[in-house]
Amino acid sequence: MKTPDACDGLPDIRYAIDSLDHQIIELMRQRMAYVKAAARFKPTENSIAAPERVAQMLAQRRAWAEQAGLDPHFMETLFAQIIHWYIGQQVLHWRATRAPA
Known part of the structure; x- marks a missing residue:
């Protein structure tokens, strides 16, 4: 895969995107x-x-996006x-692996 600047045309770009x-x-x-492995550690x-974990993750992903120069809201x-x-x-x-029968 070529770098974006090294692409000679759309086929190179499409190949890279794919x-x-x-x-x-x-x-x-x-x-x-x-x-799925985490399900082993979830009691219910x-x-x-x-x-609370989801909120923490979303804030972190937002910060990572900002650091990467991407739209943090998106x-x-x-x-x-x-x-x-x-x-x-x-x-x-x-449910398939832990739920009581």
Whole structure:
């Protein structure tokens, strides 16, 4: 993958974007493995949401976005959606593996 300045045309740019998107998806898969592993340490289904942890995470992601020169509001909104989806997935996993029969 070429650097942005080294790209000779749209095919190079599209290849790079596709490659980066593929990496993002792979990282999301890895993140899911940790989210599911965390279910082992959640004593109840109600403990999964952890709103204080979510608030801390969103503030940190907002700061990271600012440091990276990205729109902090957009990144906070994006991560809020990502986190909400992962919480739902963790609830489903918790129910499948931990909920009393």
